[in-house]
Amino acid sequence: MKxxxxxxxxxxxxxxxxxxxxxxxxxxxLREKYDNVILFDGxxxxxxxxxxxxxxxKDRRKRAKKYxxxxxxxxxxxxxxxxxxxxxxxxxxxxxxxxxKAYCEIFLDVPMDILKKRDQKGMYSQYENGNINHIAGVDIxxxxxxxxxxxxxxxxxxxxxQCVDQILKFKIKKSVDFDRDVTYWNNYYDSAxxxxxxxxxxxxxxxxxxxxxxxxxxxxxxGRDSIFFAKNNLNVIAIDASDIAIDTLQKNNNMExxxxxxDDFVCSSTLFVSQYDYCYSRFSLHxxxxxxxxxxxxxxxxxxxxGGKFFVEVRSIHDDLFGKGEKVxxxxxxxxxxxxxxxxxxxIETKLRKEKxxxxxxxxDKNFAPYGESNPPVIRIIARK
Numbered sequence: 001m002k003x004x005x006x007x008x009x010x011x012x013x014x015x016x017x018x019x020x021x022x023x024x025x026x027x028x029x030l031r032e033k034y035d036n037v038i039l040f041d042g043x044x045x046x047x048x049x050x051x052x053x054x055x056x057x058k059d060r061r062k063r064a065k066k067y068x069x070x071x072x073x074x075x076x077x078x079x080x081x082x083x084x085x086x087x088x089x090x091x092x093x094x095x096x097x098x099x100x101k102a103y104c105e106i107f108l109d110v111p112m113d114i115l116k117k118r119d120q121k122g123m124y125s126q127y128e129n130g131n132i133n134h135i136a137g138v139d140i141x142x143x144x145x146x147x148x149x150x151x152x153x154x155x156x157x158x159x160x161x162q163c164v165d166q167i168l169k170f171k172i173k174k175s176v177d178f179d180r181d182v183t184y185w186n187n188y189y190d191s192a193x194x195x196x197x198x199x200x201x202x203x204x205x206x207x208x209x210x211x212x213x214x215x216x217x218x219x220x221x222x223g224r225d226s227i228f229f230a231k232n233n234l235n236v237i238a239i240d241a242s243d244i245a246i247d248t249l250q251k252n253n254n255m256e257x258x259x260x261x262x263d264d265f266v267c268s269s270t271l272f273v274s275q276y277d278y279c280y281s282r283f284s285l286h287x288x289x290x291x292x293x294x295x296x297x298x299x300x301x302x303x304x305x306x307g308g309k310f311f312v313e314v315r316s317i318h319d320d321l322f323g324k325g326e327k328v329x330x331x332x333x334x335x336x337x338x339x340x341x342x343x344x345x346x347x348i349e350t351k352l353r354k355e356k357x358x359x360x361x362x363x364x365d366k367n368f369a370p371y372g373e374s375n376p377p378v379i380r381i382i383a384r385k
Contacts, residue, residue: 006074006075006076006077006078006079006080006081006100006101006102007075007080007081007100007101007102007103007104007172008071008072008075008081008083008096008100008102008103008104009023009026009080009081009082009083009104009106009167010071010083010085010087010093010096010103010104010105010106011023011026011082011083011084011085011106011108012084012085012086012087012088012093012105012106012107012108012145012148013086013107013108013109013110013154014086014108014110014112014115014142015086015115016110016115017108017109017110017115017154018108018110018154018160018163019041019042019084019085019086019108020041020042020084021160022084022106022108022152022154022160022163022164022167023039023041023082023083023084024039025160025161025163025164026082026164026167026168027039027082029164029168030080030082030168034080036078036079036080037079037080037081037082038074038079038080038081038082039082039084040067040070040071040081040082040083040084040085041084041085042084042085042086042087045067045070045083045085046063048070049063049066049067049070060088060089061089061092064085064087064088064089064092065092065095067083067085067087067092068087068092068095068096068099071083071096071100072096072099072100075100075101075102076101076264076267076268076270077270086142088142088143088144089143090143090145090146093105093145098291099267099295101174101264102172102173102174103149103172104149104150104167104170104172105145105147105148105149105150106148106149106150106151106152106167107144107145107148107150107151107152108152108154109151109152109153109154110153110154110155111155114155114156149170149172150166150167150170152166182241182242182243184337184338185221185241185242185244185245185338186242186243186244186245188242189221189222189242189244189245189248190244196222196224197224198224198225198227198228199224199225199282199313199369200368200369201225201282201311201313201368201369201380202224202225202228202229202280202282203228204380205278205280205311205382206228206229206232208309208311208361208382209229209234209277209278209309210277211232211233211234212233212234212235213234213235213277213278214234214235214236214237214275214276214277214278215229215234215235215236215237215276215277215278215279215280216236216237216238216239216271216274216276216278216279216280216303217229217236217237217238217239217279217280217281217282218239218265218279218280218281218284218296218300219239219240219241219265219281219282219283219284219287220238220239220240220245220249220260221240221242221245222245222248222249223238223245223249223253223260225280225282226238226249226258226260227253227255227258229280230255230257230258231255233257234257234278235257235258236257236258236259237259237261237271237274237276238258238259238260238261239260239261239262239263239265239268239271240260240261240262240265241262241263241264241265242262243262246260246261246262247262265284265296266288266292266295266296266299267292267295267296267299271303272299272300272302272303273303274303275303275304275305276303276304276305276308277304277305277308277309278304278308278309278310278311279300279303279304279308279309279310279311280311281300281310281311281312281313281314282311282312282313283313283314283315283369284314285312285314285341285343285348286314286315286340286341286342286343287339287340287341288341289329289332289341290329290330290341293348293351294351297351297352297355297357298355301355301356301357301385304385305385306385307384307385308384308385309360309382309383309384309385310352310357310381310382310383310384310385311381311382312348312379312380312381312382312383313368313369313378313379313380313381314343314348314378314379315340315341315342315343315376315378315379316342316343316344316345316364316376316377316378316379317331317342317343317344318364318376318377319342319376319377319378320374320376321333321335321340321342321376322342324336329341331343331344343379345362345364345379348379348381349362349381352381352383356385357383357384357385358383358384358385359381359382359383359384360382360383360384361380361381361382362379362380362381362382363379363380363381364377364378364379364380365377365378365380366378368380
C-alpha cells in the first residue's frame, strides 16, 4: 500500500444544470488514464443511502452528509470519485474540503430561464402546473457554493467537452499534511542506524496491558515497539507513512501476530473500522497539525472497545527544541528537515475528555525519553474509553 492518491470531484448545480452529462464525460476521460474512477449520480446515491429519508430540510441535509461521507470513505482508499449532486448546503461542501486529501468543487451556474427550457425531468413544468412542489432553487432556498474551484456557465455557450477540458486543466491542490515528511523519513530509515531496543514508553505501556489482546500502533517507524509488543503476545497492527520503513518491516518480520501497513494513521477509514483493545501513539501526535489531532482522537475513540486504552507519549512545549526552526503554526516548527508540533499537557487532556475518554494516568517529566545527551520533558498519558 502506498500513499493516498484519492480525489473527489464534487459537481453541483440545480436540476437540469448538466451535472450528470458533464460527470459522465469526465468519468470516461479519466478512465482513459486511471482504472480507479467511480461515478455517483444524485439519483443513484438516493437509492444507496436514503431509503428512510424524506425531503424535509433536516432529511436533505442528512442525505447530503451521507453522500459526502461515502465519497470520503472511497477517496481515503485511493479512489477518484465524481459525485454529481445538488447537495445544497455550504457546510457539507466545506466538510468535503477539510476532509478529503484532494478536492475539486465544480459549480454549474445556469440561469433559471434556461433550466426551465431544458426541463429534462419535467420538474419545473410540473411545479408550474401545481402538480409538485419542494423544488430546489424554486420554492426551496439553496446555498450556492461560496468558494468553488471551478464555475462553469453551462448555458449552451460551451460544449460538454469544453467544460470537461476546463475541469481536467485545473490543478488540484493536494493536502501535504500526510506526506509532508515522507521523503525525510524514507531517507532516514533507508540510511540511518535506528534504535532496535523497545522504547521506555513501550515497556511502561506493556505493564498496563494484558496479553493476547489487539493493539493498533499509530506511526510505528522502524517497528521496534511493535515487534516488542508482538513478542509479548499482543496481536499488533502497526501503521506508518514511510513506505521504506514498512517495506523493510514486511520483508524482515514474519510474525503471524504482527501486521505492518503503509497508510495515513490520522483518517484511514479502513483501519479505524476495526475494533482494538489498545491504541499506542509514541511521538506521532506531534507529527500532525491540531485539526488532524482532533480527527485522530475521534477515530481512536470510535475504534477502541469499551474499556480500551489509548497510550500517548508526545513532545511538550517545554522541550529544548521548542521554538527552533521556521514557525509554521501554533507551537509548530519546521526544523532539522521535518515538522514538529509541541503539545500543551492540559490541552491534550481537555481534547481527550471532550471525546469522553477517562484519564487514568497523565504526567510530564524528564527521563521518559532520554536520547544521547538530550533528556527533554515528555508527556505520557493513558486514556480509557
